[in-house]
Amino acid sequence: MSVGRGLAAALLMGLAGSAPAAEPATVTLERLDCGTVFVPDLDFLSDSFRFSGQSRMVAVSCYLIREGARWFLWDTGLPLSRLGAGKLSVGGGKAQLRRSLIDQLKDRGIDPHTITLVGLSHDHSDHSGQAASFPWATLMIGAEDMAVVRGTGAAFNLDRAEFAPWTQGGGKVDEVTGDRDVFGDGKVIMLATPGHTPGHHSLLVRLASGPVILTGDLWHFREQREVHGVPKINTSRAETLASMDRIEQVAANLHARMVIGHEMRDVDEAAPGTP
Numbered sequence: 114m115s116v117g118r119g120l121a122a123a124l125l126m127g128l129a130g131s132a133p134a135a136e137p138a139t140v141t142l143e144r145l146d147c148g149t150v151f152v153p154d155l156d157f158l159s160d161s162f163r164f165s166g167q168s169r170m171v172a173v174s175c176y177l178i179r180e181g182a183r184w185f186l187w188d189t190g191l192p193l194s195r196l197g198a199g200k201l202s203v204g205g206g207k208a209q210l211r212r213s214l215i216d217q218l219k220d221r222g223i224d225p226h227t228i229t230l231v232g233l234s235h236d237h238s239d240h241s242g243q244a245a246s247f248p249w250a251t252l253m254i255g256a257e258d259m260a261v262v263r264g265t266g267a268a269f270n271l272d273r274a275e276f277a278p279w280t281q282g283g284g285k286v287d288e289v290t291g292d293r294d295v296f297g298d299g300k301v302i303m304l305a306t307p308g309h310t311p312g313h314h315s316l317l318v319r320l321a322s323g324p325v326i327l328t329g330d331l332w333h334f335r336e337q338r339e340v341h342g343v344p345k346i347n348t349s350r351a352e353t354l355a356s357m358d359r360i361e362q363v364a365a366n367l368h369a370r371m372v373i374g375h376e377m378r379d380v381d382e383a384a385p386g387t388p
């Protein structure tokens with residue numbers, strides 16, 4: 114609230130003897146650097162051999178979303194074991210985390226305990242890698258992914274230890290079925306986009322500057338979106354294509370900006386800051 118508006122509100126309160134109507138809360142979005150991965154062969158990212166033999170550096174992104182006093186962390190990036198240069202990762206790639214999420218929050222003067230909600234696009238370890246750094250937070254994750262986490266079967270790119278605060282430590286889990294309006298006012302909505310994993314979600318964030326869709330791993334980079342490329346590692350080809358179709362329609366109808374989480378060229382796009 115500006116000084117002028119604050120003064121006007123104070124005058125109104127004095128004259129009318131009642132508080133002014135609350136201003137609608139503004140949502141802000143900030144990208145946090147959750148690492149990079151050099152992928153020497155993108156073969157696993159297309160079940161039709163579209164990217165076989167190609168290599169690429171990809172970004173790993175986490176997002177800090179704030180609405181008034183409420184903070185929501187979306188994805189927790191690479192694990193702390195990747196701190197430092199060039200550790201071996203999935204597919205022989207090299208993964209690097211430069212600074213932990215906790216340290217990045219402290220850099221910004223934010224007490225990590227302020228983050229009481231941690232949402233995950235899915236259970237893979239490049240998206241849930243530092244979840245255990247926030248054991249006090251309520252974990253929001255697709256119910257179908259949480260079932261995989263709680264299971265004992267083999268699962269691709271899953272480190273169950275990151276979920277120990279919620280599977281063994283008594284932490285609160287909010288298992289999300291379908292879509293979920295995170296704050297209950299339509300500004301931040303988890304959109305069910307299964308296919309990469311059974312409980313995968315993308316996130317719609319309605320900023321004052323316009324809506325943004327954080328796609329998660331519905332796509333990994335721009336060319337994959339252009340050719341409707343379905344990764345070999347996905348749990349359902351049919352669900353993936355249906356989810357891609359859904360999000361394309363959402364983006365068209367809302368005139369939303371699409372931010373592909375692993376796309377290096379979208380890193381700046383994903384940091385609009387305070388509108």
Ligand SMILES: [Zn+2]
Pocket residue numbers: 237239240330375
């Ligand atoms: Zn990923």
